[in-house]
Amino acid sequence: MPLTDKKYADRIQTAFAKYPDKRSAVMPLLYLAQEEYGWVSPEGIAEVAELCEMDPTQVKSIAGFYTMYSEHPKGKYWLQVCTDLCCALGGADQFYEELKQELGVDDGGTTEDGLFTVEHVMCLAACDKPPMLQCNFHYMENLNMDKMRAWIAEKRAEAAKAKK
Numbered sequence: 001m002p003l004t005d006k007k008y009a010d011r012i013q014t015a016f017a018k019y020p021d022k023r024s025a026v027m028p029l030l031y032l033a034q035e036e037y038g039w040v041s042p043e044g045i046a047e048v049a050e051l052c053e054m055d056p057t058q059v060k061s062i063a064g065f066y067t068m069y070s071e072h073p074k075g076k077y078w079l080q081v082c083t084d085l086c087c088a089l090g091g092a093d094q095f096y097e098e099l100k101q102e103l104g105v106d107d108g109g110t111t112e113d114g115l116f117t118v119e120h121v122m123c124l125a126a127c128d129k130p131p132m133l134q135c136n137f138h139y140m141e142n143l144n145m146d147k148m149r150a151w152i153a154e155k156r157a158e159a160a161k162a163k164k
């Protein structure tokens with residue numbers, strides 16, 4: 001569904017209302033495109049460029065600069081595990097290895113069911129709560145694999161229920 005669909009009209013207008021010109025709303029609209037397409041796709045780039053009255057190349061360069069925008073298709077749950085120093089001291093490396101094993105993917109990989117993408121990232125400023133990750137921009141902290149297995153099972157059950 002394109003961003004021009006009426007379901008997004010209010011959010012787009014709200015973004016535009018915050019800034020003196022349309023170009024300044026490019027980042028919130030990129031979030032919207034990512035939400036709609038699951039990543040910052042070429043369609044999303046083109047639509048944001050049109051809405052913001054910008055060149056698509058400019059919009060793509062902005063999306064490419066920031067790590068919170070994904071330039072590749074990803075799973076429904078985008079798990080970014082911090083493996084930076086403080087978290088590494090708190091077991092993040094082992095946690096990340098076990099999480100990848102549990103999901104059967106490598107770094108940056110997506111599970112076959114399309115539900116989970118995992119990657120490691122640098123500090124997310126929750127250094128006192130390792131292991132931690134960011135899932136679709138929501139923090140999950142003080143993790144261990146028992147918690148993760150339960151959470152993964154819950155998300156898989158929700159997905160299976162939604163298919164019925």
Ligand code: FES
Binds near residue numbers: 085123125126128130
């Ligand atoms: S080192 Fe992991 S959140 Fe800071």
